[in-house]
Amino acid sequence: MSQPWISGNKFALLENGEQYYPRVFEAIAQARREVLLETFILYEDKVGKALHAALLAAARRGAQVDVTIDAFGSPDLSEEYVSSLTAAGVRIHVFDPAPRLFARVNYFRRMHRKLVVVDGKLAFVGGINYSADHLADYGPEAKQDYAVEVQGPIVAHIRSFMLSAIAEGRTGRRWFSWRRAHPSVAPSPPVGEADALFVWRDNRDHTNDIERQYRLAVRLARKRVVIANAYFFPGYFFLRELRKAARRGVEVSLILQGNPDMPIVQTAAAMLYHHLLRGGVRIYEYCERPLHGKVAVVDDEWATVGSSNLDPLSLSLNLEANVMIRDRQFAATVSASLQRLMRDSCRQVEAADLKEWPTWRKLRSYFLFHVLRRYPYWAGRLPAHAPRLAPLLPAETAATDKLDKIDKQAFP
Template identity: 40%
Template sequence: MTTGFVRGNHLTLLYNGADYFPALLEAIAAAQREIYLESYLFEVDVVGIAVLEALIAAAARGAQVSLQIDGFGARHFPAEWRQKLADAGVRQLFFRPEVGRFSLNRQRLRRLHRKLAVIDGQVGFIGGINILSDLDSPDLAPRYDYAVRVHGPLVAQMRETANRLWRHTAWVQLVPDWAKTLPAPQMPMRAGKSLAKLVIRDNFRNRHAIEQEYLRAIETARDEIIIANAYFLPGYRFRHALLRAAERGVNVVLLLQGRVDHALLHYASRGFYRSFLKAGVEIYEYREGFMHAKVAVVDRYWATVGSSNIDPFSLLLAREGNIAVRDHGLAVALRDDLRSRLSEDASQIALVDLRRGRWLFRVLPWISHGIVRILMAISGYGGKRYLE
């Protein structure tokens, strides 16, 4: 079945910021009517300034520019740039602005984590790349991530998704003029042959859509599953789907974060290594730089690229956006790059590795996992059910 998948798209896999930002800036520079841009992080560095200047130039040409960034992820966005954007006519909204560092309001956990751009209703971008330079350090490889450029009918869904959230946030923040429904651009024409599906996670009708899309692909896999995910803390159903796949002879490969970025999630993730390794799942840790990818390939045909980690924060709390594709060309291109990273930039983990080192680092995964469960239970967002 192809329920939810849209035919007629042309998809381009973009590798890291080196591919993504030139493509995004080129599309913004060509915009004539409208731009929607969503991001969790937006740093005013060399990359961020280039994007901001491109948005200002587009507004000067008469395009309606709508920038929505997360109120926590972009809480340090400079006031002077907010004013520059406002003066240029760029509309800007901050999703759930932070009201206090120590606020106990659990709604603050619900973040806008997706990375989405739609220009003139004709070209869209979706993936895991925030608006910031991916050069973390001169001693490290660029941050490892992906995005997809989309031409074709799926762009209409991407545009409607961005527009719907924009109008919702505008109403909540009492900006009714920005919440008005505007005519949609002309429906994008067929641009290729790829089957693609926009998969979003929100807190209404799409609470489990991304996880369910993964599970369908995993449960029907026959040959190979490769998952690369920066923050990997899967729930019960996801873990057991992978274990069952390994039991029926599927080659299951996980490429995970090798450097400590967020310590709690990093060590909690390691708490699952033993059960996966015993089942024959291959685990690799990426060490050349910081990994931010959230992608997967199944049987060289199904693939997903997006913003959603496989952890409770993404799958239970945040607004996320992935693209799922049934396209041999894109799936093979992604698989080939993942296989290259596995062989050149990652270290394979063996059971014996888990028994090495000081006792503290052997028990730290279980302590971290317990803390995450407690935090999710306190939040009231299903931690026990998810992490059992």
């Protein structure tokens, strides 16, 4: 079932932790009724501790606070960290708390979303986790990333989605009334001119919604497409849309990792360079620091920000969430940010830069063609467990710490 576009919204682009964390923590500090937060990674560093303080204060003021974390992405929270939150009434939900003996077995189909809703009136959507490596003072490995602050009627849709995800994960039932525990909040009145579509990927009813919206936007492009994505290895049909757009005169630019946090990421993307360059797509490698963003802008009107990469994990396995935005002012803001990135911090990849044996390139292209054409089918054959959330309690944290120590000793 397709989701509706909602009008009357306002968006503000937030770049990196320096802009994102102060706005989120300020919003939580003003919460009076409810804070909903989902994240893949929550570390107990200076960012995680600042979040802890904000959530603790909100709960003590009487707000209902629900925090959902991924078991794989956030495994190392101490008993003290958890117990102080739960004692104040914070409910911490752990996605896919699979047993881990000597190695982590719950790597695939992770809860990769990064969402916040405060009092049903203000939301944040993006790719920024709660960890110090999203701040510039972390050093050369600090990530380049984006999120958006959201106001307007679309916030009610994001809130409804988050409450439904908690209900389904805790009860196993797809339709569940949260009216008693969570009184309904009237949708915000129109506050801006932006149309918005909240889109997510799950393993049941919305398996390809994010990719479908990307492909539709590229298919309708008339002037330019700029995509900045950290982990780029999309399927055959996505690549075909990019090449078709470039061949009809659209300026198609990709900003990919040139200083990757994981070398295999750049290696995988580079395997597509010949195919894309021959099709007229421009490729820029961001070399200043690791790129973690998942943003795009098309022409002068459409943009997206969210958690979804353009790789097999995000497009076929993980639980993701993006917001699609139709607004000229916001699109201009995103475009200006990405143009600055390309101008000041990227190197453009040219065909002459790619030195390869032609026969190997042909063999590799043949192999990639069939892999990319079929991987959505193969991914669909992997086990797709139902979303499962479990409350994280202090005693469980202590047991998890012991398992983590075993993990690290066996797999340093």
